Amino acid sequence: PFTQADLAAELERFAAIPRTLPVIEPAIQSLARFIAVVAVEPSMALDRLAADGVMAFDRFRRPLILREREQRLGAGLSERQIENLDRWGYPYVFEDFRFHMTLTGPLDTDRRRSILALLLARFNDINGGQSLPIAQLALVRQDARSTPFRIVGQAALTAARLGP
Numbered sequence: 252p253f254t255q256a257d258l259a260a261e262l263e264r265f266a267a268i269p270r271t272l273p274v275i276e277p278a279i280q281s282l283a284r285f286i287a288v289v290a291v292e293p294s295m296a297l298d299r300l301a302a303d304g305v306m307a308f309d310r311f312r313r314p315l316i317l318r319e320r321e322q323r324l325g326a327g328l329s330e331r332q333i334e335n336l337d338r339w340g341y342p343y344v345f346e347d348f349r350f351h352m353t354l355t356g357p358l359d360t361d362r363r364r365s366i367l368a369l370l371l372a373r374f375n376d377i378n379g380g381q382s383l384p385i386a387q388l389a390l391v392r393q394d395a396r397s398t399p400f401r402i403v404g405q406a407a408l409t410a411a412r413l414g415p
Contacts, residue, residue: 255392258311259404262390265307266406273297273385275350279367279374284357286367288374290350297350297385300408304388305344315340 275290275297282289290297315336323336332342343349358366390404 253311255403258308259390261308261311262388262404262406265304266388266408268303269409269411270300270303271296272408272410273300274382275385276380277374277378277383279354279370281363281367282351282353284359284363285353286355286358286363286370287351287353294350298348300385301348301350302345305339305341309339312340 273294273296275294276292277288278291280287280289320336323342324333326342328336328342329347332347335344335347336342354370355363355366385408387405387407389402390406391400392403393400
């Protein structure tokens with residue numbers, strides 16, 4: 252069994268690997284019943300970071316519970332997504348990964364529209380069309396499904412050196 256300290260040490264090791272740091276143009280969008288920050292355009296550097304993270308941290312994840320697997324299968328997954336679920340514990344990794352930072356829980360249609368409008372206005376006031384560098388990783392913990400995530404560690408990513 253691993254400890255939180257083991258996971259934090261792996262976060263530091265992973266963050267220290269020199270890499271191209273992702274930079275995205277963020278946007279607020281509705282994703283199914285949720286609202287999230289997404290990248291306007293795909294980012295190869297971000298996709299690589301996510302894929303490397305899946306592989307580096309795989310040994311820390313708990314095994315998939317049958318009930319969770321059945322719930323995921325009920326979402327109409329593709330064959331590749333089912334393979335990802337069985338191998339990696341989550342269907343939306345590698346080719347099926349799409350960067351997002353969820354801002355809300357599930358919302359009904361009318362409420363989602365009004366909250367989306369509010370978030371778009373506020374985001375545009377704050378961001379003003381600026382790009383967003385992905386320069387740090389956070390280790391978060393959720394003590395129970397009903398409690399919020401809290402940051403228990405963070406590490407700055409190491410940029411690859413350019414040139415000779």
